[in-house]
Amino acid sequence: MKNIHNSEDPDAKMIKKVAEGDEVAFEQMVKKYEHRVLNTIYRYIGKSDEAEDITQEVFIKVWHHAKSFKGKSKFSTWLYRIVINQCLDYRSKHKERLASLDEIMEQGKTPESLKVEIEFERQRKSKIMKRAIDELPKRQRIAFVLSKFEGKSYKEIAQIMGISLSSVESLIFRARGALKKKLLSLRKKGEI
Amino acid sequence: MKCSRVRRRLSAFLDGEVSEEEKQHILEHLKTCPDCQGELEALHQVSDSLDYFEEIEPSPYFMIHLKQRIAEREARSLIRFPFVEWTRRVAVPVGAAALVIFSLFLGSYLGKAIYQVRAESESRLNMEFADLLCVNSLDDFSEGSLSGVYDDLLTGGENE
Secondary structure, three states: OOOOOOOOOOOHHHHHHHHOOOHHHHHHHHHHHHHHHHHHHHHHHOOHHHHHHHHHHHHHHHHHHHHHOOOOOOHHHHHHHHHHHHHHHHHHHOOOOOOOHHHHHHHOOOOOOHHHHHHHHHHHHHHHHHHHHHOOOHHHHHHHHHHHOOOOOHHHHHHHHOOOHHHHHHHHHHHHHHHHHHHHHHHHOOOO | OOHHHHHHHHHHHHOOOOOHHHHHHHHHHHHHOHHHHHHHHHHHHHHHHHOOOOOOOOOOOHHHHHHHHHHHHHHHHHHHHHHHHHHHHHHHHHHHHHHHHHHHHHHHHHHHHHHHHHHHHHHHHHHHHHHHHHHHHHOOOOOOHHHHHHHHHHHOOOOO
């Protein structure tokens, strides 16, 4: 039988073992990717508790569907496709109103004491960044998060999202433009 | 390279997604174009701002919770599995056979019922037709006159 797993994929052997039900290989795979998957999801949905929950769902899917991975792409590409689908699924089910950038700026104006102010300021800036990314259209957000935070190449992002290379470039270009507009106006005001 | 072309490619340039040749063209352009330099600086500031975006760590119990959830899912599927298997192996064939038998009985019953209704209907029609031909037609003749008509037909009216 022809080996369908990509020989250039460093995870090929590991995922093959996972597909055979090897729990040790599964644990190794989780350890290798949990931090990256968790933070990709966190940057996409902006909530740490939910991000961990969704991360677990991603790995449960990998465990149950590892046999369906045919090695036509790298394992990490296949994994990130699951991540993106889980994120989109979460966002379609949770359409609660998000606080605007202005509301976050208002919240940041009343730190309780000098000691907590630094941490408060860091958290406030982090919230601003989360919200700025959150306000991007979803395809721009996915492409940008994968590029900026995961260090994925445009080619990998194109494979993960199932779109062309030029579309990836366009999405990231527009995402950067939108973020620049939002964040530079805040910088001019000295808010960040 | 024109400014508009350079600006469209600055994002890819920052991500290292342009060819070496194009990279040199962009660098050459940036040396002489303060506007595009400003645009590049602005995009750098966006990247710097993103550093405020904190990273989070998986909880210490991440793997334990994950294994628990997998075990729960598998336990649920094991409970479902025998039922699914029983349904596939027993219930479906038995149900299909029962459906065929029921269909045969139903067909037979309906056939009989339809035949009976049709037979009754034909019988009733025949009777009505006979009534119409014989009885009703003869209503116009007075009692005892029918034998006279036959006699006339047989004798050719010689009796008159």
